[in-house]
Amino acid sequence: MPVKIRLQRHGKKGKPFYWVVAADVRSKRDGKYLEKLGIYNPVTQPATIELDVDASVKWLRNGAQPTDTAKRILSYKGALMKKHLLAGVDKGALTEEEAEKKFEAWISEKEDKISTAEEKTAKAKEAEKQKALEAEREVNAKREAEAKAAQEEEEAKAKEEADAKAAAEAEAAAEAETPAEEDASEDETKKEA
DSSP states (O other), X not given: OOEEEEEEEEEETTEEEEEEEEEETTSOTTSOOSEXXXXXXXXXXXXXXXXXXXXXXXXXXXXXXXXXXXXXXXXXXXXXXXXXXXXHHHHTSSOHHHHHHHHHHHHHHHHHHHHHHHHHHHHHHHHHHHHHHHHHHHHHHHHHHHHHHHHHHHHHHHXXXXXXXXXXXXXXXXXXXXXXXXXXXXXXXXXXX
């Protein structure tokens, strides 16, 4: 029975979540499997990968063929490296202790690389966030300046209108007084006549 190590899809539409499984080649993608080896969640940032390395190595040594994506996951988690070291032990090139030491050294080096990459990503995100915050502050300052200018313009317009209205009222009052004086002078001329 040919066995493949492949991904089995779970999760909602648009939010995939995969199980890494050892399954018969003839079974459906999401069908029957022989053993669940781990999980892979590409939605999280960075992607979440949990893998039972020993079980994966057992299946690889028994002839299971990984699919392309599963092979990348196995390589990332060190299952292929462990299989390679165990092949060296079988040939007599290494002892089991040496192989285990090399594997532990490789794992620690890999974890250091991953943590540095995560820190770099976090710093880049923080810098991007600060840049967006500065841009937002700039836009807010510009809006406030425009609002203040518009308010000052409105106040100046209102003052101008009030001055114009006061001048019109003064003119109207002056005109109202002038005809009264003319009427009074006309009355005086009529009395004299």
